[in-house]
Amino acid sequence: PAVAQSAGLPEGFVRLRERDPSIRQDMRYAGPFNFTGRRVPGYLAGECILLRPVADALARAQARLLAEGYSLKVYDCYRPERAVRAFVAWAQSPEPDRMAPIFSPAIHKSQQFALGYIAKRSRHSLGIAVDVGLVRADEPDLPTPREAGPCDGPFAQRARESSLDMGTAYDCSAAASATAARVAPAARANRDRLVGALAAEGFRNYRLEWWHFDYGGPTPPLRVWDFPVK
Numbered sequence: 601p602a603v604a605q606s607a608g609l610p611e612g613f614v615r616l617r618e619r620d621p622s623i624r625q626d627m628r629y630a631g632p633f634n635f636t637g638r639r640v641p642g643y644l645a646g647e648c649i650l651l652r653p654v655a656d657a658l659a660r661a662q663a664r665l666l667a668e669g670y671s672l673k674v675y676d677c678y679r680p681e682r683a684v685r686a687f688v689a690w691a692q693s694p695e696p697d698r699m700a701p702i703f704s705p706a707i708h709k710s711q712q713f714a715l716g717y718i719a720k721r722s723r724h725s726l727g728i729a730v731d732v733g734l735v736r737a738d739e740p741d742l743p744t745p746r747e748a749g750p751c752d753g754p755f756a757q758r759a760r761e762s763s764l765d766m767g768t769a770y771d772c773s774a775a776a777s778a779t780a781a782r783v784a785p786a787a788r789a790n791r792d793r794l795v796g797a798l799a800a801e802g803f804r805n806y807r808l809e810w811w812h813f814d815y816g817g818p819t820p821p822l823r824v825w826d827f828p829v830k
């Protein structure tokens with residue numbers, strides 16, 4: 601269904617909450633529980649913003665999943681370009697990586713871009729990419745975690761973000777995050793369900809990250825954006 605222009609956003613963008621309030625949101629870069637350990641520049645609010653056709657496609661995938669007892673949960677959507685610049689500065693800074701034991705147990709932050717876990721020209725800044733996980737539709741909304749064990753460790757010790765085991769926690773810079781990596785059978789089934797529901801609506805998964813999807817359907821002309829998330 602058509603929705604009115606989202607107030608304060610450039611034409612063509614919509615707040616996902618207005619398009620589909622049933623999709624859960626835990627926008628990690630708007631607070632300190634992410635790999636940088638700080639709120640990321642450009643995120644003034646924990647709001648998922650996307651180009652309208654992308655939000656529409658996500659809402660269709662959500663309808664598909666709700667019918668099976670599952671729900672989507674988004675962690676990042678449109679990403680201002682200044683946030684990407686902040687990721688580059690973070691990776692290059694000599695400051696110790698306090699969050700490494702949680703988000704990147706085996707790699708140094710200076711390797712993040714070369715290994716493909718963060719992009720210098722991210723499709724998130726075009727408004728067509730989404731970081732999204734799967735939860736059970738009947739599980740209570742979990743608060744943003746404040747601490748956690750290693751993201752590729754045992755399910756019970758990882759960040760508490762879903763009752764479903766996805767094989768790693770969100771934003772885990774580790775080999776087990778690759779969508780086709782060998783993971784427990786339940787996690788394999790959960791990844792397959794997520795990829796299947798999104799692929800059916802035009803999203804392509806990024807092979808190194810089970811949670812990252814780019815929309816491949818028709819959109820308005822694409823460009824890099826830097827308006828703040830609010």
Ligand SMILES: C[C@@H](N)C(=O)N[C@H](C)C(=O)O
Nearest residue numbers: 716717718719722723724
């Ligand atoms: C940083 C992570 N959440 C992510 O989105 N990675 C891809 C590669 C990106 O930065 O576009």
Ligand SMILES: [Zn+2]
Nearest residue numbers: 729730731812
């Ligand atoms: Zn992503």
